Amino acid sequence: MRILIFSLLCIVLSPLLIAGVIIYTWRVRRISVRQNISGTANEPLGGRLGMHVAGTRIDEAAYRLAGHLPSYTKLSRFLLLDVLGFASKISGFKGGFFAYPGERPSKLMSMMSHRTDFFDRSIRDSLSRNENSPKQFVVLGAGYDTRCYDLDLPKDLDIQCFEVDMAPTLNAKRKALELAGIPHDHVIFVETDFNQGTWMETLLASGFNPNLTTYILWEGVTMYLVEKAVRDTLSLVSTLPRGSAVGVDFFSEDMLKGNGPYEKMSKAMHRAIRYYSESLIFGVPTGEQLSAGVESLARDSGLTLSRFEHTGSKEDKLPPWYFFAHIDNL
Ligand SMILES: C[S@@+](CC[C@H](N)C(=O)[O-])C[C@H]1O[C@@H](n2cnc3c(N)ncnc32)[C@H](O)[C@@H]1O
The missing domain is CATH 3.40.50.150 (Vaccinia Virus protein VP39)
Incomplete structure:
Protein backbone atom coordinates (compact mmCIF):
# COMPACT_ATOMS: atom_id res chain seq x y z
CA MET A 1 0.00 0.00 0.00
CA ARG A 2 2.81 2.43 0.99
CA ILE A 3 4.73 1.75 -2.20
CA LEU A 4 1.51 2.32 -4.17
CA ILE A 5 0.92 5.73 -2.55
CA PHE A 6 4.60 6.56 -3.08
CA SER A 7 4.36 5.62 -6.78
CA LEU A 8 1.17 7.66 -7.24
CA LEU A 9 2.78 10.68 -5.58
CA CYS A 10 5.81 10.30 -7.87
CA ILE A 11 3.53 10.23 -10.92
CA VAL A 12 1.77 13.43 -9.76
CA LEU A 13 5.14 15.06 -9.02
CA SER A 14 6.80 13.69 -12.16
CA PRO A 15 7.17 17.10 -13.92
CA LEU A 16 9.37 18.25 -11.02
CA LEU A 17 11.30 14.96 -10.92
CA ILE A 18 11.88 14.97 -14.68
CA ALA A 19 13.13 18.57 -14.56
CA GLY A 20 15.48 17.54 -11.71
CA VAL A 21 16.83 14.57 -13.68
CA ILE A 22 17.41 16.74 -16.77
CA ILE A 23 19.34 19.42 -14.82
CA TYR A 24 21.32 16.79 -12.90
CA THR A 25 22.35 14.71 -15.93
CA TRP A 26 23.18 17.82 -17.94
CA ARG A 27 25.47 19.09 -15.16
CA VAL A 28 27.16 15.69 -14.72
CA ARG A 29 27.98 15.40 -18.45
CA ARG A 30 28.61 19.05 -19.26
CA ILE A 31 30.33 20.23 -16.09
CA SER A 32 31.68 17.31 -14.00
CA VAL A 33 32.89 14.97 -16.72
CA ARG A 34 34.31 17.80 -18.88
CA GLN A 35 36.41 19.01 -15.95
CA ASN A 36 37.56 15.44 -15.09
CA ILE A 37 35.59 15.60 -11.84
CA SER A 38 34.44 12.10 -10.95
CA GLY A 39 30.92 11.40 -12.19
CA THR A 40 30.69 8.06 -10.39
CA ALA A 41 31.18 9.88 -7.06
CA ASN A 42 27.58 11.05 -7.49
CA GLU A 43 26.20 7.49 -7.37
CA PRO A 44 26.97 6.68 -3.71
CA LEU A 45 26.23 10.28 -2.77
CA GLY A 46 22.80 9.88 -4.38
CA GLY A 47 22.22 6.72 -2.33
CA ARG A 48 23.12 8.45 0.93
CA LEU A 49 21.03 11.49 0.01
CA GLY A 50 18.03 9.23 -0.65
CA MET A 51 18.37 7.75 2.86
CA HIS A 52 18.80 11.25 4.30
CA VAL A 53 15.68 12.76 2.73
CA ALA A 54 13.64 9.70 3.73
CA GLY A 55 14.91 10.13 7.29
CA THR A 56 16.36 6.61 7.56
CA ARG A 57 20.02 7.70 7.84
CA ILE A 58 20.69 11.34 8.58
CA ASP A 59 23.65 12.82 6.68
CA GLU A 60 23.29 16.58 7.07
CA ALA A 61 26.75 17.26 5.60
CA ALA A 62 25.92 15.32 2.40
CA TYR A 63 22.67 17.24 2.02
CA ARG A 64 24.38 20.62 2.48
CA LEU A 65 27.27 19.60 0.21
CA ALA A 66 24.83 18.62 -2.56
CA GLY A 67 23.63 22.21 -2.87
CA HIS A 68 27.04 23.30 -4.15
CA LEU A 69 28.56 20.49 -6.21
CA PRO A 70 29.19 20.64 -9.96
CA SER A 71 26.54 17.92 -10.37
CA TYR A 72 23.84 19.44 -8.16
CA THR A 73 22.53 22.90 -7.43
CA LYS A 74 20.06 23.82 -4.70
CA LEU A 75 17.39 23.75 -7.42
CA SER A 76 18.12 20.20 -8.65
CA ARG A 77 18.55 19.05 -5.06
CA PHE A 78 15.03 20.33 -4.41
CA LEU A 79 13.52 18.95 -7.63
CA LEU A 80 15.01 15.49 -7.19
CA LEU A 81 15.75 14.84 -3.56
CA ASP A 82 13.34 16.98 -1.59
CA VAL A 83 10.48 15.88 -3.84
CA LEU A 84 11.38 12.18 -3.43
CA GLY A 85 11.83 12.72 0.33
CA PHE A 86 8.40 14.37 0.49
CA ALA A 87 6.79 11.41 -1.33
CA SER A 88 8.59 8.96 0.97
CA LYS A 89 7.54 10.77 4.14
CA ILE A 90 3.90 11.29 3.11
CA SER A 91 3.48 7.67 1.95
CA GLY A 92 5.61 6.13 4.71
CA PHE A 93 7.52 4.16 2.04
CA LYS A 94 11.11 3.74 3.20
CA GLY A 95 12.13 0.61 1.32
CA GLY A 96 14.39 0.06 -1.71
CA PHE A 97 17.07 2.70 -1.99
CA PHE A 98 15.58 4.69 0.94
CA ALA A 99 16.09 1.82 3.36
CA TYR A 100 18.75 1.81 6.06
CA PRO A 101 20.21 -0.56 7.13
CA GLY A 102 18.04 -2.25 4.52
CA GLU A 103 16.91 -5.80 3.83
CA ARG A 104 19.13 -8.91 3.86
CA PRO A 105 19.82 -10.46 1.49
CA SER A 106 20.09 -7.09 -0.17
CA LYS A 107 18.81 -6.59 -3.71
CA LEU A 108 19.93 -4.31 -6.52
CA MET A 109 17.80 -1.46 -5.09
CA SER A 110 19.04 -1.90 -1.51
C1 LIG B 1 32.47 5.73 -6.98
S1 LIG B 1 33.40 7.01 -6.30
C2 LIG B 1 33.35 6.61 -4.57
C3 LIG B 1 33.49 7.83 -3.72
C4 LIG B 1 33.39 7.59 -2.22
N1 LIG B 1 34.36 6.65 -1.73
C5 LIG B 1 32.00 7.15 -1.84
O1 LIG B 1 31.79 5.96 -1.57
O2 LIG B 1 31.11 8.00 -1.84
C6 LIG B 1 35.06 6.58 -6.74
C7 LIG B 1 36.06 7.64 -6.29
O3 LIG B 1 37.37 7.12 -6.49
C8 LIG B 1 38.15 8.12 -7.08
N2 LIG B 1 39.18 7.46 -7.90
C9 LIG B 1 38.97 6.59 -8.93
N3 LIG B 1 40.15 6.24 -9.46
C10 LIG B 1 41.11 6.89 -8.76
C11 LIG B 1 42.52 6.94 -8.85
N4 LIG B 1 43.18 6.24 -9.79
N5 LIG B 1 43.19 7.73 -7.98
C12 LIG B 1 42.53 8.45 -7.04
N6 LIG B 1 41.19 8.45 -6.91
C13 LIG B 1 40.49 7.67 -7.76
C14 LIG B 1 37.19 8.92 -7.94
O4 LIG B 1 37.70 10.22 -8.23
C15 LIG B 1 35.95 8.93 -7.07
O5 LIG B 1 35.91 10.02 -6.21
Whole structure:
Protein backbone atom coordinates (compact mmCIF):
# COMPACT_ATOMS: atom_id res chain seq x y z
CA MET A 1 0.00 0.00 0.00
CA ARG A 2 2.81 2.43 0.99
CA ILE A 3 4.73 1.75 -2.20
CA LEU A 4 1.51 2.32 -4.17
CA ILE A 5 0.92 5.73 -2.55
CA PHE A 6 4.60 6.56 -3.08
CA SER A 7 4.36 5.62 -6.78
CA LEU A 8 1.17 7.66 -7.24
CA LEU A 9 2.78 10.68 -5.58
CA CYS A 10 5.81 10.30 -7.87
CA ILE A 11 3.53 10.23 -10.92
CA VAL A 12 1.77 13.43 -9.76
CA LEU A 13 5.14 15.06 -9.02
CA SER A 14 6.80 13.69 -12.16
CA PRO A 15 7.17 17.10 -13.92
CA LEU A 16 9.37 18.25 -11.02
CA LEU A 17 11.30 14.96 -10.92
CA ILE A 18 11.88 14.97 -14.68
CA ALA A 19 13.13 18.57 -14.56
CA GLY A 20 15.48 17.54 -11.71
CA VAL A 21 16.83 14.57 -13.68
CA ILE A 22 17.41 16.74 -16.77
CA ILE A 23 19.34 19.42 -14.82
CA TYR A 24 21.32 16.79 -12.90
CA THR A 25 22.35 14.71 -15.93
CA TRP A 26 23.18 17.82 -17.94
CA ARG A 27 25.47 19.09 -15.16
CA VAL A 28 27.16 15.69 -14.72
CA ARG A 29 27.98 15.40 -18.45
CA ARG A 30 28.61 19.05 -19.26
CA ILE A 31 30.33 20.23 -16.09
CA SER A 32 31.68 17.31 -14.00
CA VAL A 33 32.89 14.97 -16.72
CA ARG A 34 34.31 17.80 -18.88
CA GLN A 35 36.41 19.01 -15.95
CA ASN A 36 37.56 15.44 -15.09
CA ILE A 37 35.59 15.60 -11.84
CA SER A 38 34.44 12.10 -10.95
CA GLY A 39 30.92 11.40 -12.19
CA THR A 40 30.69 8.06 -10.39
CA ALA A 41 31.18 9.88 -7.06
CA ASN A 42 27.58 11.05 -7.49
CA GLU A 43 26.20 7.49 -7.37
CA PRO A 44 26.97 6.68 -3.71
CA LEU A 45 26.23 10.28 -2.77
CA GLY A 46 22.80 9.88 -4.38
CA GLY A 47 22.22 6.72 -2.33
CA ARG A 48 23.12 8.45 0.93
CA LEU A 49 21.03 11.49 0.01
CA GLY A 50 18.03 9.23 -0.65
CA MET A 51 18.37 7.75 2.86
CA HIS A 52 18.80 11.25 4.30
CA VAL A 53 15.68 12.76 2.73
CA ALA A 54 13.64 9.70 3.73
CA GLY A 55 14.91 10.13 7.29
CA THR A 56 16.36 6.61 7.56
CA ARG A 57 20.02 7.70 7.84
CA ILE A 58 20.69 11.34 8.58
CA ASP A 59 23.65 12.82 6.68
CA GLU A 60 23.29 16.58 7.07
CA ALA A 61 26.75 17.26 5.60
CA ALA A 62 25.92 15.32 2.40
CA TYR A 63 22.67 17.24 2.02
CA ARG A 64 24.38 20.62 2.48
CA LEU A 65 27.27 19.60 0.21
CA ALA A 66 24.83 18.62 -2.56
CA GLY A 67 23.63 22.21 -2.87
CA HIS A 68 27.04 23.30 -4.15
CA LEU A 69 28.56 20.49 -6.21
CA PRO A 70 29.19 20.64 -9.96
CA SER A 71 26.54 17.92 -10.37
CA TYR A 72 23.84 19.44 -8.16
CA THR A 73 22.53 22.90 -7.43
CA LYS A 74 20.06 23.82 -4.70
CA LEU A 75 17.39 23.75 -7.42
CA SER A 76 18.12 20.20 -8.65
CA ARG A 77 18.55 19.05 -5.06
CA PHE A 78 15.03 20.33 -4.41
CA LEU A 79 13.52 18.95 -7.63
CA LEU A 80 15.01 15.49 -7.19
CA LEU A 81 15.75 14.84 -3.56
CA ASP A 82 13.34 16.98 -1.59
CA VAL A 83 10.48 15.88 -3.84
CA LEU A 84 11.38 12.18 -3.43
CA GLY A 85 11.83 12.72 0.33
CA PHE A 86 8.40 14.37 0.49
CA ALA A 87 6.79 11.41 -1.33
CA SER A 88 8.59 8.96 0.97
CA LYS A 89 7.54 10.77 4.14
CA ILE A 90 3.90 11.29 3.11
CA SER A 91 3.48 7.67 1.95
CA GLY A 92 5.61 6.13 4.71
CA PHE A 93 7.52 4.16 2.04
CA LYS A 94 11.11 3.74 3.20
CA GLY A 95 12.13 0.61 1.32
CA GLY A 96 14.39 0.06 -1.71
CA PHE A 97 17.07 2.70 -1.99
CA PHE A 98 15.58 4.69 0.94
CA ALA A 99 16.09 1.82 3.36
CA TYR A 100 18.75 1.81 6.06
CA PRO A 101 20.21 -0.56 7.13
CA GLY A 102 18.04 -2.25 4.52
CA GLU A 103 16.91 -5.80 3.83
CA ARG A 104 19.13 -8.91 3.86
CA PRO A 105 19.82 -10.46 1.49
CA SER A 106 20.09 -7.09 -0.17
CA LYS A 107 18.81 -6.59 -3.71
CA LEU A 108 19.93 -4.31 -6.52
CA MET A 109 17.80 -1.46 -5.09
CA SER A 110 19.04 -1.90 -1.51
CA MET A 111 22.68 -2.59 -2.47
CA MET A 112 23.81 0.92 -1.52
CA SER A 113 22.02 0.71 1.85
CA HIS A 114 23.79 -2.57 2.60
CA ARG A 115 27.13 -1.11 1.56
CA THR A 116 26.64 2.06 3.62
CA ASP A 117 25.58 0.05 6.66
CA PHE A 118 28.55 -2.32 6.32
CA PHE A 119 31.06 0.53 6.23
CA ASP A 120 29.29 2.51 8.97
CA ARG A 121 29.68 -0.56 11.23
CA SER A 122 33.25 -1.20 10.14
CA ILE A 123 34.25 2.41 10.91
CA ARG A 124 32.28 2.67 14.15
CA ASP A 125 33.62 -0.61 15.53
CA SER A 126 37.21 0.37 14.79
CA LEU A 127 37.16 4.01 15.84
CA SER A 128 35.17 3.58 19.01
CA ARG A 129 37.07 0.64 20.51
CA ASN A 130 38.83 1.36 23.78
CA GLU A 131 42.17 -0.31 23.13
CA ASN A 132 44.59 0.84 20.45
CA SER A 133 41.92 2.85 18.65
CA PRO A 134 43.03 4.38 15.33
CA LYS A 135 44.64 7.81 15.48
CA GLN A 136 44.28 8.42 11.74
CA PHE A 137 41.20 8.03 9.53
CA VAL A 138 42.01 7.95 5.81
CA VAL A 139 39.31 8.01 3.14
CA LEU A 140 40.86 6.72 -0.10
CA GLY A 141 38.97 7.80 -3.23
CA ALA A 142 36.92 10.06 -0.95
CA GLY A 143 34.69 11.50 -3.67
CA TYR A 144 31.71 13.12 -1.91
CA ASP A 145 31.92 10.91 1.17
CA THR A 146 31.01 12.84 4.34
CA ARG A 147 32.11 10.45 7.11
CA CYS A 148 34.80 12.95 8.19
CA TYR A 149 32.12 15.61 8.73
CA ASP A 150 29.23 13.96 10.51
CA LEU A 151 30.49 10.69 11.91
CA ASP A 152 29.03 10.13 15.35
CA LEU A 153 32.22 9.53 17.32
CA PRO A 154 33.10 9.85 21.01
CA LYS A 155 33.71 13.56 21.68
CA ASP A 156 37.21 13.13 23.11
CA LEU A 157 38.42 11.12 20.12
CA ASP A 158 41.60 12.67 18.84
CA ILE A 159 41.85 11.59 15.24
CA GLN A 160 43.47 13.06 12.12
CA CYS A 161 41.33 12.76 8.98
CA PHE A 162 42.71 12.52 5.46
CA GLU A 163 40.73 12.54 2.22
CA VAL A 164 42.56 11.24 -0.83
CA ASP A 165 41.36 11.59 -4.42
CA MET A 166 42.36 13.04 -7.78
CA ALA A 167 42.77 16.81 -7.88
CA PRO A 168 39.65 17.82 -9.89
CA THR A 169 37.27 15.89 -7.62
CA LEU A 170 38.96 17.02 -4.40
CA ASN A 171 38.98 20.66 -5.51
CA ALA A 172 35.27 20.53 -6.40
CA LYS A 173 34.52 19.01 -3.01
CA ARG A 174 36.64 21.52 -1.09
CA LYS A 175 34.89 24.39 -2.87
CA ALA A 176 31.47 22.89 -2.08
CA LEU A 177 32.43 22.40 1.59
CA GLU A 178 33.40 26.07 1.77
CA LEU A 179 30.23 27.29 0.04
CA ALA A 180 28.10 25.06 2.28
CA GLY A 181 29.89 26.38 5.38
CA ILE A 182 30.90 22.86 6.50
CA PRO A 183 33.96 23.03 8.80
CA HIS A 184 36.81 21.05 7.24
CA ASP A 185 39.97 22.31 8.96
CA HIS A 186 40.36 18.92 10.64
CA VAL A 187 40.72 17.20 7.24
CA ILE A 188 43.94 17.04 5.20
CA PHE A 189 43.17 16.77 1.47
CA VAL A 190 45.65 14.72 -0.53
CA GLU A 191 45.62 14.98 -4.33
CA THR A 192 46.96 11.89 -6.05
CA ASP A 193 46.30 9.06 -8.52
CA PHE A 194 46.32 5.52 -7.07
CA ASN A 195 47.29 4.11 -10.45
CA GLN A 196 50.64 5.91 -10.20
CA GLY A 197 53.29 4.07 -8.21
CA THR A 198 54.14 7.16 -6.18
CA TRP A 199 50.79 7.96 -4.56
CA MET A 200 51.84 6.75 -1.11
CA GLU A 201 54.74 9.18 -1.09
CA THR A 202 52.24 12.00 -1.65
CA LEU A 203 50.23 10.77 1.35
CA LEU A 204 53.37 10.64 3.51
CA ALA A 205 54.43 14.10 2.36
CA SER A 206 51.04 15.47 3.42
CA GLY A 207 51.63 14.53 7.05
CA PHE A 208 50.36 10.95 7.21
CA ASN A 209 52.21 9.18 10.03
CA PRO A 210 52.94 5.51 9.19
CA ASN A 211 53.69 4.83 12.89
CA LEU A 212 50.13 5.50 14.05
CA THR A 213 47.27 3.00 14.12
CA THR A 214 45.07 3.88 11.15
CA TYR A 215 41.63 3.05 9.78
CA ILE A 216 41.38 3.28 6.00
CA LEU A 217 38.00 3.58 4.30
CA TRP A 218 38.31 2.44 0.70
CA GLU A 219 34.71 2.39 -0.43
CA GLY A 220 33.62 2.15 -4.05
CA VAL A 221 37.12 2.51 -5.50
CA THR A 222 38.95 -0.80 -6.16
CA MET A 223 36.86 -1.55 -9.27
CA TYR A 224 38.36 1.55 -10.97
CA LEU A 225 41.98 0.60 -10.26
CA VAL A 226 44.62 -1.62 -11.80
CA GLU A 227 45.42 -4.77 -9.78
CA LYS A 228 48.86 -3.46 -8.81
CA ALA A 229 47.32 -0.38 -7.16
CA VAL A 230 44.97 -2.62 -5.16
CA ARG A 231 47.80 -4.89 -4.03
CA ASP A 232 50.14 -1.95 -3.26
CA THR A 233 47.49 -0.35 -1.07
CA LEU A 234 46.92 -3.56 0.90
CA SER A 235 50.69 -3.84 1.28
CA LEU A 236 50.72 -0.31 2.73
CA VAL A 237 48.13 -1.36 5.33
CA SER A 238 50.37 -4.27 6.32
CA THR A 239 53.23 -1.84 7.09
CA LEU A 240 51.05 0.16 9.51
CA PRO A 241 50.95 -0.66 13.24
CA ARG A 242 48.96 -3.70 14.46
CA GLY A 243 45.31 -2.75 14.92
CA SER A 244 45.18 -0.84 11.63
CA ALA A 245 42.39 -1.89 9.30
CA VAL A 246 40.83 -1.22 5.92
CA GLY A 247 37.14 -1.31 4.96
CA VAL A 248 36.93 -2.11 1.27
CA ASP A 249 34.52 -3.40 -1.39
CA PHE A 250 35.13 -5.45 -4.53
CA PHE A 251 33.20 -6.44 -7.62
CA SER A 252 33.55 -10.07 -8.68
CA GLU A 253 35.89 -10.87 -11.54
CA ASP A 254 33.11 -12.86 -13.22
CA MET A 255 30.78 -9.86 -13.22
CA LEU A 256 33.52 -7.57 -14.42
CA LYS A 257 34.50 -9.89 -17.28
CA GLY A 258 30.91 -10.83 -18.13
CA ASN A 259 31.42 -14.57 -17.46
CA GLY A 260 28.55 -17.03 -17.05
CA PRO A 261 25.23 -15.56 -15.98
CA TYR A 262 26.65 -12.03 -15.71
CA GLU A 263 27.02 -11.42 -19.43
CA LYS A 264 24.14 -8.94 -19.81
CA MET A 265 24.61 -7.28 -16.45
CA SER A 266 28.32 -6.80 -17.06
CA LYS A 267 27.64 -5.09 -20.38
CA ALA A 268 25.07 -2.81 -18.73
CA MET A 269 27.48 -1.94 -15.89
CA HIS A 270 30.37 -1.13 -18.25
CA ARG A 271 28.01 0.98 -20.36
CA ALA A 272 26.71 2.84 -17.29
CA ILE A 273 30.23 3.65 -16.09
CA ARG A 274 31.34 4.73 -19.58
CA TYR A 275 28.55 7.34 -19.37
CA TYR A 276 30.77 9.04 -16.78
CA SER A 277 33.85 8.58 -19.01
CA GLU A 278 35.28 6.20 -16.38
CA SER A 279 35.98 2.47 -16.63
CA LEU A 280 35.65 -0.64 -14.51
CA ILE A 281 38.96 -2.48 -14.33
CA PHE A 282 39.39 -4.75 -11.32
CA GLY A 283 37.36 -7.61 -9.85
CA VAL A 284 38.21 -10.45 -7.45
CA PRO A 285 37.85 -14.16 -8.19
CA THR A 286 35.27 -15.67 -5.85
CA GLY A 287 35.48 -19.46 -5.29
CA GLU A 288 32.94 -21.73 -3.62
CA GLN A 289 32.70 -19.63 -0.43
CA LEU A 290 32.65 -16.34 -2.38
CA SER A 291 35.25 -14.92 0.04
CA ALA A 292 38.20 -16.97 -1.30
CA GLY A 293 39.55 -14.26 -3.62
CA VAL A 294 39.35 -11.48 -1.02
CA GLU A 295 40.88 -13.75 1.63
CA SER A 296 43.75 -14.60 -0.67
CA LEU A 297 44.32 -10.92 -1.62
CA ALA A 298 44.46 -10.02 2.08
CA ARG A 299 46.72 -12.98 2.92
CA ASP A 300 49.15 -12.11 0.11
CA SER A 301 49.79 -8.84 1.97
CA GLY A 302 49.97 -10.48 5.41
CA LEU A 303 46.48 -9.21 6.36
CA THR A 304 43.41 -10.99 7.73
CA LEU A 305 39.88 -10.87 6.37
CA SER A 306 37.83 -10.36 9.54
CA ARG A 307 34.36 -9.59 8.21
CA PHE A 308 32.85 -10.43 4.83
CA GLU A 309 29.36 -9.74 3.45
CA HIS A 310 27.87 -9.73 -0.02
CA THR A 311 24.82 -8.39 -1.74
CA GLY A 312 22.17 -10.84 -2.87
CA SER A 313 22.10 -14.54 -2.10
CA LYS A 314 23.71 -17.65 -3.56
CA GLU A 315 20.21 -18.85 -4.51
CA ASP A 316 19.56 -15.83 -6.77
CA LYS A 317 19.46 -16.24 -10.55
CA LEU A 318 22.47 -13.93 -10.58
CA PRO A 319 24.69 -15.11 -7.69
CA PRO A 320 26.41 -12.45 -5.52
CA TRP A 321 28.84 -10.22 -7.37
CA TYR A 322 29.50 -7.41 -4.91
CA PHE A 323 31.51 -7.96 -1.73
CA PHE A 324 32.22 -5.91 1.39
CA ALA A 325 35.28 -6.64 3.51
CA HIS A 326 36.81 -5.52 6.77
CA ILE A 327 40.48 -6.45 6.64
CA ASP A 328 42.70 -6.22 9.71
CA ASN A 329 46.39 -5.97 10.31
CA LEU A 330 46.37 -8.24 13.36
C1 LIG B 1 32.47 5.73 -6.98
S1 LIG B 1 33.40 7.01 -6.30
C2 LIG B 1 33.35 6.61 -4.57
C3 LIG B 1 33.49 7.83 -3.72
C4 LIG B 1 33.39 7.59 -2.22
N1 LIG B 1 34.36 6.65 -1.73
C5 LIG B 1 32.00 7.15 -1.84
O1 LIG B 1 31.79 5.96 -1.57
O2 LIG B 1 31.11 8.00 -1.84
C6 LIG B 1 35.06 6.58 -6.74
C7 LIG B 1 36.06 7.64 -6.29
O3 LIG B 1 37.37 7.12 -6.49
C8 LIG B 1 38.15 8.12 -7.08
N2 LIG B 1 39.18 7.46 -7.90
C9 LIG B 1 38.97 6.59 -8.93
N3 LIG B 1 40.15 6.24 -9.46
C10 LIG B 1 41.11 6.89 -8.76
C11 LIG B 1 42.52 6.94 -8.85
N4 LIG B 1 43.18 6.24 -9.79
N5 LIG B 1 43.19 7.73 -7.98
C12 LIG B 1 42.53 8.45 -7.04
N6 LIG B 1 41.19 8.45 -6.91
C13 LIG B 1 40.49 7.67 -7.76
C14 LIG B 1 37.19 8.92 -7.94
O4 LIG B 1 37.70 10.22 -8.23
C15 LIG B 1 35.95 8.93 -7.07
O5 LIG B 1 35.91 10.02 -6.21
